[in-house]
Amino acid sequence: MTSPRGTLLQGTLDLLVLKTLTWGPRHGYAIARWLEDTTGDALQIEEGSLYPALYRMERRGWIEAEWGTSEIGQRIKVYSLTRTGRAQLKAESAQWRHFTSAVAKVMESRA
Amino acid sequence: MTSPRGTLLQGTLDLLVLKTLTWGPRHGYAIARWLEDTTGDALQIEEGSLYPALYRMERRGWIEAEWGTSEIGQRIKVYSLTRTGRAQLKAESAQWRHFTSAVAKVMESRA
DNA sequence: GCGCGTACAAAGACATTCTAGGTACGACTG
DNA sequence: CAGTCGTACCTAGAATGTCTTTGTACGCGC
Numbered sequence: 001m002t003s004p005r006g007t008l009l010q011g012t013l014d015l016l017v018l019k020t021l022t023w024g025p026r027h028g029y030a031i032a033r034w035l036e037d038t039t040g041d042a043l044q045i046e047e048g049s050l051y052p053a054l055y056r057m058e059r060r061g062w063i064e065a066e067w068g069t070s071e072i073g074q075r076i077k078v079y080s081l082t083r084t085g086r087a088q089l090k091a092e093s094a095q096w097r098h099f100t101s102a103v104a105k106v107m108e109s110r111a
Numbered sequence: 112m113t114s115p116r117g118t119l120l121q122g123t124l125d126l127l128v129l130k131t132l133t134w135g136p137r138h139g140y141a142i143a144r145w146l147e148d149t150t151g152d153a154l155q156i157e158e159g160s161l162y163p164a165l166y167r168m169e170r171r172g173w174i175e176a177e178w179g180t181s182e183i184g185q186r187i188k189v190y191s192l193t194r195t196g197r198a199q200l201k202a203e204s205a206q207w208r209h210f211t212s213a214v215a216k217v218m219e220s221r222a
Numbered sequence: 223g224c225g226c227g228t229a230c231a232a233a234g235a236c237a238t239t240c241t242a243g244g245t246a247c248g249a250c251t252g
Numbered sequence: 253c254a255g256t257c258g259t260a261c262c263t264a265g266a267a268t269g270t271c272t273t274t275g276t277a278c279g280c281g282c
Contacts, residue, residue: 102153
């Protein structure tokens, strides 16, 4: 009961995707692979979370999409970071650091 | 738009509350105050999040409640950690460390 | 022909947090 | 003594985001 499933913390996916795109444009599937590789499979990026997230971020102007073709001839949707997205990444990074440091204070507290 | 409101990351509240109760039984309001004090107001614990969370955790057997009276004569509901709760805390701490280290790998990545 | 890996998408379930409102009571203040 | 503030608890409903499941499409290898 109460499955300890690999749940991503709400809001973190955006941060991760934005950060990934600082290394250049990538399509959705590649973003997921890169994140899983980089974290040594510690994070599992579910497609059912990723694609809605990408759509959301595009709608908000943080990323831009363009259709293209992969090396093996597959049709792919390539995303790249916008100026707004860069600002958003900066803001979310700061928030993340702020938040984790607050949690750390609690977890490391002694009496 | 897209208010950067002090949103707690989903799932973290449980961890914070469980950790707080390792310092001994406390009532809801006091838990919130302690967390805010400890983090220097970096975290704001909303009552509308806290009380449902306490109820949830009680239902799951992680914490136990008992009615009591505060020093100033107010009726208070005092929560304490159960054995199950201690195990849960241990599990969630490990998950938290695991997760944040994965995010850190991404954030600190270079090309 | 079938399965597998790549690649995208959408619907609905599910969990959790937040907003906003409410109750109650004691203490202090004008 | 009415009003406000701080303590203390509670609930309903909105909002958000992730996950599960299912579907499409296509190329490759067996």
